[in-house]
Amino acid sequence: MGLPMKTLPRPAFLEVTAGTASTIHELYKDCPSYFQLIGMGVPDLLDVERELEALGMDPYRRAHLLEVEGEVLGYVDYKMAYPETDSATISLLLIKESRQGQGLGKLAARGLEAELSGKVSQLYAVVYGNNQKARGFWQSLGYTHLRDGGPSLGWYSKSLV
Numbered sequence: 001m002g003l004p005m006k007t008l009p010r011p012a013f014l015e016v017t018a019g020t021a022s023t024i025h026e027l028y029k030d031c032p033s034y035f036q037l038i039g040m041g042v043p044d045l046l047d048v049e050r051e052l053e054a055l056g057m058d059p060y061r062r063a064h065l066l067e068v069e070g071e072v073l074g075y076v077d078y079k080m081a082y083p084e085t086d087s088a089t090i091s092l093l094l095i096k097e098s099r100q101g102q103g104l105g106k107l108a109a110r111g112l113e114a115e116l117s118g119k120v121s122q123l124y125a126v127v128y129g130n131n132q133k134a135r136g137f138w139q140s141l142g143y144t145h146l147r148d149g150g151p152s153l154g155w156y157s158k159s160l161v
């Protein structure tokens with residue numbers, strides 16, 4: 001008889017600051033398949049630092065490290081009041097490659113939905129590249145495919161009301 005599956009706690013959403021660039025960079029380096037899938041190399045530390053600068057200058061953008069039991073296992077980046085004032089759009093939910101498929105993405109998405117419900121009425125997820133896994137993931141969480149903005153951009157959405 002196997003051991004019972006450990007129940008994962010919902011990840012904590014840690015604030016992203018300029019000081020967390022190297023942590024984000026380490027996470028990116030642990031996710032080579034995703035960057036390959038979207039046709040780019042893993043961003044280097046300078047790219048991450050620039051991205052965090054851009055994030056800090058946009059009052060509508062939010063990003064969090066996802067921490068479980070003291071370990072950073074993911075990252076989420078979204079924009080408030082986009083595309084409509086009472087909506088928000090997730091541009092990236094990333095779970096460390098070695099920890100994918102264990103329910104963490106689902107817990108993180110549910111956590112974000114709980115955080116945003118009452119603040120926005122619609123949550124969008126934009127999927128880049130030929131990312132069938134991500135499309136299946138959002139659909140399994142109740143997001144509806146709205147449209148494709150070209151061959152490599154899929155918009156999904158869910159009502160939080």
Ligand code: ACO
Binds near residue numbers: 096137
């Ligand atoms: N096809 C269909 N459904 C799938 C697939 C798939 N290939 N993979 C997962 N799912 C479904 C499962 O059915 C699962 O439901 P269940 O719990 O009822 O079995 C559900 O998704 C949740 O699966 P998790 O284990 O929580 O998924 P995971 O932790 O791997 O997170 C994620 C999913 C975020 C896509 C992760 O694999 C990842 O980081 N991938 C690389 C980066 C990426 O592609 N991110 C999404 C980009 S799009 C965007 O962020 C808006």
